[in-house]
Amino acid sequence: MRHLIALVGLVATLLLAGCAKPVDYDYSAFRQSQPKSILVLLPQNSSPEVNASHGVLSQVTLPLAESGYYVFPVALVEEVFKQNGMTNAHDIQGVSATKLREIFAADAVLYLEVTDYGTSYKVITSESRVTVNGKLVDLKTGQQLWSGSATASSAEGDSGNNGILGMLLQAAITQISHTLSDKSYDIAGVTSARLLSAGRPSGILYGPRSPKYGKEAE
Amino acid sequence: MKLGYKAGLLLIAGVLGGCMNAPKPIYSWDNYQDTVYQYYKLETGPEEQIAALKEGIEKAKAKDLPVPPGLHAHLGMLYSNTGHPELAGSEFEAEKVLFPESAPFMEFLQKKLKGGKK
Numbered sequence: 001m002r003h004l005i006a007l008v009g010l011v012a013t014l015l016l017a018g019c020a021k022p023v024d025y026d027y028s029a030f031r032q033s034q035p036k037s038i039l040v041l042l043p044q045n046s047s048p049e050v051n052a053s054h055g056v057l058s059q060v061t062l063p064l065a066e067s068g069y070y071v072f073p074v075a076l077v078e079e080v081f082k083q084n085g086m087t088n089a090h091d092i093q094g095v096s097a098t099k100l101r102e103i104f105a106a107d108a109v110l111y112l113e114v115t116d117y118g119t120s121y122k123v124i125t126s127e128s129r130v131t132v133n134g135k136l137v138d139l140k141t142g143q144q145l146w147s148g149s150a151t152a153s154s155a156e157g158d159s160g161n162n163g164i165l166g167m168l169l170q171a172a173i174t175q176i177s178h179t180l181s182d183k184s185y186d187i188a189g190v191t192s193a194r195l196l197s198a199g200r201p202s203g204i205l206y207g208p209r210s211p212k213y214g215k216e217a218e
Numbered sequence: 219m220k221l222g223y224k225a226g227l228l229l230i231a232g233v234l235g236g237c238m239n240a241p242k243p244i245y246s247w248d249n250y251q252d253t254v255y256q257y258y259k260l261e262t263g264p265e266e267q268i269a270a271l272k273e274g275i276e277k278a279k280a281k282d283l284p285v286p287p288g289l290h291a292h293l294g295m296l297y298s299n300t301g302h303p304e305l306a307g308s309e310f311e312a313e314k315v316l317f318p319e320s321a322p323f324m325e326f327l328q329k330k331l332k333g334g335k336k
Contacts, residue, residue, distance in 0.1 A: 037319040051259075058255035065287050066244055070319035073288030075257050076295045076327075105322035185255060209244065 025202045030145040033138045035107035036208050037070040039100060042078050042089040043112035052117035053089055055185045056132055059192040067198035068210025072104055101139045108145060111135045118184040127155040128183040130191040146204055150195035152187050245286040246278035254292060268296050287317050303331045
């Protein structure tokens, strides 16, 4: 009986954590802009791991596209910058909105920053942690549409809500993408899914290619 | 122990049924993102990456799901880098047909191909 009560409690907590509507998040600029396509630029990296930017960049297309947006091919976009003499994230993220709109004709641009990546952030032995901050900006008006931050860690236990939800999310990802033996890259996949999947509290809104587009609660 | 296992299953069922709609992907992802990562890591050659993406396209057809945005364009870039501008051009065209949002960028790339630059 006591088990049952504990179980019901847990389920309730999980459901609440999973479905809670964004509190006080202002989506008015986002709704007004209605972006269809998103240009993701090479993330700034303030972690000590050199692979961090590319590890994260490789993983952001899935959550954004599954949320209903056209996502420009990330490597090809970077290649275009490279051919124009821009090789680092700082230079690339400094390109003006006018120039970006001219070349890519994207509706919005996503600026990312990786603050933790890999095992260097070591609290518990062999923990892999990836933290990413993101900011979505309208390319016509220059207005910020959304911003957020997410973290995932290999050390997340199965005790907290996030742990179980994270595992579910991870299971969903490994189901559709093959995992490589690179732990931080896998964790980056969970982080980007947490940060950039629509339908999560304070997350991005669904885009026009999603069946859930425009059906969110006001 | 057994009870813990059952509780775990129930929890998962509850969460899946309750809010997280069982993830039904819009696209057939297969190895697209991993191939992009390999492009950066330089551990496999471009020919292998091309083969992997082509396999992904076949799998998508078999599943009757579209390939993700960017896949054809990325494949086009790999063709261009390995000296196959015609093949690259048709991949950029394929991206444009599937995703009209990409049209201006794809035309920009096609113009570059014709200009003799990669």
